[in-house]
Every structure is written in structure tokens, then in C-alpha cells.
Amino acid sequence: MATFTDVFNLEDSAIPEPDELSEAIYKSTRLGYLFSSANDGTESQLNIQRQDESQTENQNEIKADSEANSENRAEAQELNWRLLRVLANAHLGWVRLVTVDPVTNDWFVTGSSDSTIKIWDLASLALKATITGHVMGVRALAVSKKFPYLFSGSEDRTVRCWDLEKTNSSLGSQIRDYHGHVGGVYAVSLHPELDLLVTGGKDQVVRVWDIRTRAQAMVLTGHRNDITSIATASVDPQVITSSMDGTIRLWDLRNQRSYLTLTQHSKSIRLMQMHPTEMTACSADSSGNFKQWLLPGGDLLNEFGESGQDKIVNSLAIEPNSNTLFAGYDDGHMEFYDYVSGSLVQTTRTTPAPGSSNSSIYASTFDMLGLRLLTCEGDKCIKVWGED
Amino acid sequence: MSNAHRPTWAPAVGRESKSGSRSFFQQDFSARTKLKFRTPGQGTEGEVGTRDLKAELARAEREALDKKRKAKGLPPLAGGHEGAGSGLMITEGEDEQVAKRRKLLEEAAALDADDSDDDEDEESGEKAVDKGKGKAVEEDSANEDDSDNSDSDSDSDDDEDDTAALMAELAKIKQERAEEAARLAAEQADSAAQDRDAEIALGNPLLNLQAALGQTPDSPSARSTATAAPGFAVKRRWDDDLIFKNQAVGQDDKPKKEFINDILRSEFHRKFMSK
Numbered sequence A: 001m002a003t004f005t006d007v008f009n010l011e012d013s014a015i016p017e018p019d020e021l022s023e024a025i026y027k028s029t030r031l032g033y034l035f036s037s038a039n040d041g042t043e044s045q046l047n048i049q050r051q052d053e054s055q056t057e058n059q060n061e062i063k064a065d066s067e068a069n070s071e072n073r074a075e076a077q078e079l080n081w082r083l084l085r086v087l088a089n090a091h092l093g094w095v096r097l098v099t100v101d102p103v104t105n106d107w108f109v110t111g112s113s114d115s116t117i118k119i120w121d122l123a124s125l126a127l128k129a130t131i132t133g134h135v136m137g138v139r140a141l142a143v144s145k146k147f148p149y150l151f152s153g154s155e156d157r158t159v160r161c162w163d164l165e166k167t168n169s170s171l172g173s174q175i176r177d178y179h180g181h182v183g184g185v186y187a188v189s190l191h192p193e194l195d196l197l198v199t200g201g202k203d204q205v206v207r208v209w210d211i212r213t214r215a216q217a218m219v220l221t222g223h224r225n226d227i228t229s230i231a232t233a234s235v236d237p238q239v240i241t242s243s244m245d246g247t248i249r250l251w252d253l254r255n256q257r258s259y260l261t262l263t264q265h266s267k268s269i270r271l272m273q274m275h276p277t278e279m280t281a282c283s284a285d286s287s288g289n290f291k292q293w294l295l296p297g298g299d300l301l302n303e304f305g306e307s308g309q310d311k312i313v314n315s316l317a318i319e320p321n322s323n324t325l326f327a328g329y330d331d332g333h334m335e336f337y338d339y340v341s342g343s344l345v346q347t348t349r350t351t352p353a354p355g356s357s358n359s360s361i362y363a364s365t366f367d368m369l370g371l372r373l374l375t376c377e378g379d380k381c382i383k384v385w386g387e388d
Numbered sequence B: 001m002s003n004a005h006r007p008t009w010a011p012a013v014g015r016e017s018k019s020g021s022r023s024f025f026q027q028d029f030s031a032r033t034k035l036k037f038r039t040p041g042q043g044t045e046g047e048v049g050t051r052d053l054k055a056e057l058a059r060a061e062r063e064a065l066d067k068k069r070k071a072k073g074l075p076p077l078a079g080g081h082e083g084a085g086s087g088l089m090i091t092e093g094e095d096e097q098v099a100k101r102r103k104l105l106e107e108a109a110a111l112d113a114d115d116s117d118d119d120e121d122e123e124s125g126e127k128a129v130d131k132g133k134g135k136a137v138e139e140d141s142a143n144e145d146d147s148d149n150s151d152s153d154s155d156s157d158d159d160e161d162d163t164a165a166l167m168a169e170l171a172k173i174k175q176e177r178a179e180e181a182a183r184l185a186a187e188q189a190d191s192a193a194q195d196r197d198a199e200i201a202l203g204n205p206l207l208n209l210q211a212a213l214g215q216t217p218d219s220p221s222a223r224s225t226a227t228a229a230p231g232f233a234v235k236r237r238w239d240d241d242l243i244f245k246n247q248a249v250g251q252d253d254k255p256k257k258e259f260i261n262d263i264l265r266s267e268f269h270r271k272f273m274s275k
Helices: A020-053 A055-076 B053-072 B078-087 B096-122 B127-153 B156-202 B220-228 B267-274
Strands: A081-087 A095-100 A107-112 A117-121 A127-131 A138-143 A149-154 A159-163 A174-178 A185-190 A196-201 A206-210 A216-220 A227-232 A239-243 A248-252 A257-262 A269-274 A280-285 A290-294 A299-304 A313-319 A324-329 A333-338 A344-349 A361-366 A372-377 A382-387
Touching: A020 A290, A020 A299, A081 A344, A095 A138, A095 A372, A107 A138, A138 A196, A149 A185, A149 A196, A185 A227, A196 A227, A206 A239, A227 A269, A239 A269, A269 A313, A280 A313, A313 A372, A324 A361, B096 B156
Parallel strands: A095 A361, A138 A185, A313 A361
Antiparallel strands: A081 A382, A095 A107, A107 A117, A117 A127, A138 A149, A149 A159, A159 A174, A185 A196, A196 A206, A206 A216, A227 A239, A239 A248, A248 A257, A269 A280, A280 A290, A290 A299, A313 A324, A324 A333, A333 A344, A361 A372, A372 A382
């Protein structure tokens, strides 16, 4: 008589084998971070002991410490990003999004609250194409590495797929739309290996779409407020989402549920950005506090930023070569952090274009090489920054 | 229009669609059943791996800048290129051969840029000719870029030949430059001799008193003093003894027109809303 195990072969290929290599990498990264923090800890303990011993030594030490700090600062201040070019009146409204072509580095795409998407040449800043079709402001963009497609999400609740080979056709370049969201779409991300599109927004659910058939493959429920950012990875956690409810959720795509919820943020999370090469992510909440996470375990690696101030972070960008983290604020403030140590390296402000009194930074990205920083702003300009 | 932009107390929350029977409309089926892939030439990941993206970006930015300067009537920026090149010099990670090749190419490009600069300086008068020439130069440079790209793409077999050809080209350009420099030096010597003659003829203030006192008849200051000189009386304007002169000069009732980058803050919109 056939038993259950005979019928349903439990050694199923669908159950993945334990991924030992990624496990090892994860553990070593974690240990590295632990040891780096442990070193700091021992030093501070030693300092405390010596403080007990004598006051004079303590003062000397403070001096030494300050000298060391100043040296660190001198090292850090080598970074000097400055404004190179301004593309004035790039859009008719706020420019809210920017994405550089992830393969060729030749062009970049911007989305605006004037409901258009524009494609620009990165070197000459010449307009290559304008994509219209959305009826409300565009809030999310993703360029595919595999396909000549551009995906956009908008406040009009639609997610659309544009064929970049047809941007000049009179019929328009939209070839697919993904219907189902009941609120504005604030985040769109493409799975790096599977043909899946992950979207989320005001309706508090994450929807996973099959790109080709437009079918809604999954609905991931769990967040209690708007979803602000989505990151995808080829290894677990394949989908990471941040939400205005102050949590980050790591999703298990096989079981269609979140296997981990990170609740360390005390305020709503405005942004989360994954490091392009490491399995780490950085998130910023509405109190101006940044937190770094190690995935897939969700360990809190570091936290920095001046919390408690009314700093509204609007954009984050991570440059993997020099490990620079850029944060753009609503008041036009720009901060460059060292991604590893979390120390503030450079602070500047944007200059608003003539005709605007202030300019908030809505989106920013480094180009593929890390040579240029593009910021998109409330004065309808795109600004190009470069390092000295 | 949708009302998604309006604030709501309880915005719509998405739910998992209930399982069970669902009816599908014909429109739900996709008209496009295939996915297009990025084909070679459109920037696939494989082909981009062989390209030197840093150099390409630097070159493209320089070309864009030069085009802009040309449109303004300025000579192309020669120094900018070198600065960008030095900024993007190869780091240790790259092949030595690749580095050598790129250095050669950059040197040749710099020399070319200098040459075109000189040409433009000479022929600034003949604009029509210049324009035609400029186009030709651009095409040339475009062709060169293409060849550069193909060079960098091609195998290492052609490297030797290419380097030899490049060296020959470089030598030729260098010779041309040397000739040009000699000609310029001769011209300079000529003009210097002329200046010296003039200095000898007019330089001595004792022989040329008028010039030394700055009373050359051509200079406007001299003319005014000459007209003022005959009578020593001070000339007065008719309104010199008035107290209140031209009171309305600084007042402007109309507010200054300012460019405002926002429709909602613009003067037109304000006026429109106050109607």
C-alpha cells in the first residue's frame, strides 16, 4: 500500500539545499563587524579605567583623543563633491525620481510629478525621449538589466511597462500594465534573476507580478502602513520592504510571508536602500536616524545621523566603490557619510535655481562608476555633482 | 480623475484576492506573450564588460562641452581634456598594455584638439568656411571614436599593428606641430623688432614732449581739456542751485518683474486668483 511519503516524495527539489557558502559569508561579515565594534568597546573601557586612576592623565588622553579625531576628520575631508552642471527646467514639476541605466551607464531616466518620464544622455544631458501616459505623478521607476523595458509606478495606482525601443513611436511605448493596486504605487523593484516585478505603495501590500503575463503572482500582506521602499536580491531575503509603520520586513518568497520583521526604528521609515554589492541595507526614518542592517539575519550593524532633529530625508544613494552614502534632505541639505563607519564626511547645500526660493532634494543616484552624483530637486532641475 | 491624491482617514488597503473561481475577460489576456531581451548593441552586460566606461564618459562629457563652446563661438577646451584625463588615469588594477594604449590615444587626441584650436584662431574671419570645416572635424572625431571603440573591442592580435600606425601618426603630428611653432616664433621676432623701432623713434620724452604729457590730439581727455582750456570760468548747469532735483528718478511704481519658477507662485496666477 502506498504511503504518504511514497506519493509525495519529501526529498523534493523544490526544497532548497542549505546554502553553506552564503551562510559562511554572512557569518564572517557579522564577525568582522562584531570585532570592529568590540575593539572600540575595549578602548573605551580602558579609557574609563584610566580615568579612575588620575585626572591629569585623563586630560592628556582627551587631548590625544581630540588629535586623533582631528586626524580622522582630515582623512575624511578629502571627499569633496561639488556642483558641476545644472539642467534647469528639466521637468514641469518636481523631479521625484532618477535611475541610471544599470548596464551601459549611457543614459538616465527621471520621473516627475508632472506625470512624465524623461530619458537623458548622461554625458551631454541631452533629452533623448519623453514618455507620457501616467495621469498622475510618477513615484517609482525601475530599469531592467535583461530587457529593454522600463517599469514605472505612479500615484494613479497603475504600474506600467514601457518598451524603450519604441519611445519615439506615435502609438506610445507602453506595452503592459499591471492592474491591481488600490492606492498609489510608491516603490517598484525588479527581481535580479526571476522575471518578477515587486511593487508596493499606499495600499499597504506588496504585490509580486509575473512580468510577461501581467498576472499577479503573490500578494504579501503584513505591513500596517504605506510601503516606502522595496529592495530585491537574488538570494534570501529576496524581497525586503520598508514601511511607514516603522518596520522593515524580510520576505520569504517561497512561503509568501515575512520571516523577519525589524522593529528597531522608532519612527516611520522614509527610505531603505540596499548596498549594491554587499548584503547590507541602510534605512532612514523620519527623525533623521540611519540604521544599517546585515542580511539575511537582520542584525543591526550601525546607527548614525542626528536623531531628534526635524530633518526630512528624501533620498539615499550608496556608492559601492568608495562606500559613500549620500542623503538628500527636504530643505536642500546634502550629507555624505562613510558607509562603513557611519561618520559624516561632507555637508553641503544645493543652490536653488533662479525663480525658486528653496529646493528640496527628492531623488539622487550615483552613476555606475561612482564619478557623478545626480540629484533631482524641487526647483525642477537635475543637478550633476562630481568629486574634485 | 482619480481621487488618490486626496487625504483620507482610512485609505484603501489591498487584500489578497480570494481564491476560488474567477472570471477572466479577454482583455485580461496579454497581447504580448514574449519578452524581448536586450540584444548586442543595446548594451548587454556581456559586451559592456569589455568597454572602458570611465574613458568613454570622460570623452563624451568633453565632446558635449566642446560642442557647447563651439555653439557659443569659443574655442574648444584643450586643458579641460587633460584635466579630465589625468583625473581618470588608470589605476593599478588595469593592464599595463591597456594603460599604454590609452595614454597614446589620449596624447594623439590632445594634439588633435590643439591643432583644431590653432586653425580656428587663424580663420576666425571666414565663418562659412569655418562652419563647414567644423562639421568635417566633428565627423572626423566621430569616426575616430568609432575606430577607438572597435580598437578596444578587437583582439590583441591587431594591437601591434595598431600601435605602429598610431606611433607613425603621432610622429607626423609632432612634426607638423614643430613646423607651426617655428613659424609662430619667426612672426613673434618680427613684431618684436617693429616694436623696438617704434620705441626708439618715440620713446625719448625730450624729443616727443606732447606725447609724454599725454596730450596727443587723438585722446578724448586731451580734447576735453582743450575745449575747457580757453576760458577759465566754471561752467554751471541751469539747475545747480535747486534743492529738489528730479525727485521721481528713483521711484518706480511697477514692481520689478521677477522670474518665478513655479506656476502657483507666479504673478499671473496671483492676479488671476485675485480677480
